[in-house]
Amino acid sequence: MVEASGLKSGMVIMLEGELHSVASAGYHAGGGQQGSAVFAKVKNLKTGHVKELRFHPGDKLEEITLDHKEMEYLYTDGIAYYFMDPDTFEQISLPSETMGAYEKFLHPNMRFPVQLHEGAPVTIAFPAAVELTIVSAPPGLHEHQTSSFKTATLENGMEVLVPQFIKEGDTVRIEVASGKYLERVRRETRKS
Known part of the structure; x- marks a missing residue:
């Protein structure tokens, strides 16, 4: 058992007989007639539904280890x-x-x-970022080399905004949650 005040992102708890993953949790100190509370955003692992809940800091919740x-x-x-x-x-x-x-x-x-x-x-337990290869990208604009983005197509068919220096065949790291470009993955080459 864990107290609601001890909830952390990534924990899995049992609510109403179903498993829920804690997406975020925050403690708010009360003032005046309002008591303190813990606000948590949880995702039902079976249905994928996300809901926001309010707990008293001392509420006991069943923590599940997967x-x-x-x-x-x-x-x-x-x-x-x-x-x-x-x-x-x-x-x-x-x-x-x-x-x-x-x-x-x-x-x-x-x-x-x-x-x-x-x-x-x-x-x-999906990684926060994945590496994908660029299958098509228009040529870069030299005068705007670092300040603007262009649309490129990834190997999974997804389109993403990338910097001008990215070209076909490059491998890039993409943030899974937002689908945004993070960085180009550099492959080390050895000289013989």
Whole structure:
């Protein structure tokens, strides 16, 4: 059990019989007749719905520890996403609602931790940023080399604004939550 005042982003708690991930939590000291409170934004791990809740700082909540197992993404049939345990070749599925914004970043053979509760898959622990290759980009404008952006298409079909120096074939790091360009990934080359 954890007190509401101890909630932190990333924790998983049980509310009304369902697992919820804490997206954000903040303590607000009361004043006058208003008592202090903890405001938390939580995401239902089964449905993907996000809601904001208010707790008294001393409220007891059941904290859940999820197990992590690295799995390999296989495919989707539009209803569910299928993953395989690379050690046992056992396959599991997650409903499409649990993917949310991650859906456009999945590609076959990608590996990442799947979070399990009592042996059942709950959600994936997707990285904050992914590396993707630019498949098409217009040539850069030399006079505006650093101050303006251009639209480029990524290998997953997504369009993103990138700096003028980015060209086809470059690998870039994209923030998953916002879908924004973060940086170009430099590949080290060795001289023989």
